Amino acid sequence: MRVEVSREVLDSIITYALTLHPREGVLLLRGRVERGVIKVEDLLIPPFATRGRGFSAIPLFYLPIDFSIVGTVHSHPSGSLNPSAEDLNNAYGRIVMIIAYPYRGLENLAAYSKDGKRLPVGLSF
Numbered sequence: 001m002r003v004e005v006s007r008e009v010l011d012s013i014i015t016y017a018l019t020l021h022p023r024e025g026v027l028l029l030r031g032r033v034e035r036g037v038i039k040v041e042d043l044l045i046p047p048f049a050t051r052g053r054g055f056s057a058i059p060l061f062y063l064p065i066d067f068s069i070v071g072t073v074h075s076h077p078s079g080s081l082n083p084s085a086e087d088l089n090n091a092y093g094r095i096v097m098i099i100a101y102p103y104r105g106l107e108n109l110a111a112y113s114k115d116g117k118r119l120p121v122g123l124s125f
């Protein structure tokens with residue numbers, strides 16, 4: 001399993017993280033799964049998307065029932081690329097993606113399966 005994001009989606013994630021810094025932000029990832037590749041094509045801002053701290057605060061019952069949602073991405077203003085136990089316990093969709101400070105590009109992006117396995121992330125063309 002690997003993950004592909006478009007340049008446009010990556011730029012939008014970076015802009016969102018920069019705008020909210022030093023607060024943490026979360027976005028829903030929309031896309032499709034094809035032959036073991038999770039292709040992220042679009043982003044959605046969930047209700048109550050910004051929080052002062054902690055990913056666990058996201059109220060899952062407010063999330064849309066939408067099968068095109070492949071996971072979530074949230075920012076780590078701390079700079080850590082590792083998911084917390086809460087991040088994995090509260091995973092929604094197939095992947096947990098993290099954009100870490102300083103939000104420069106793919107080197108600050110990581111994706112994990114629900115069981116905490118790191119998945120390779122690349123740009124789609």
Ligand SMILES: [Zn+2]
Pocket residue numbers: 055074075076083084087098
């Ligand atoms: Zn986190």
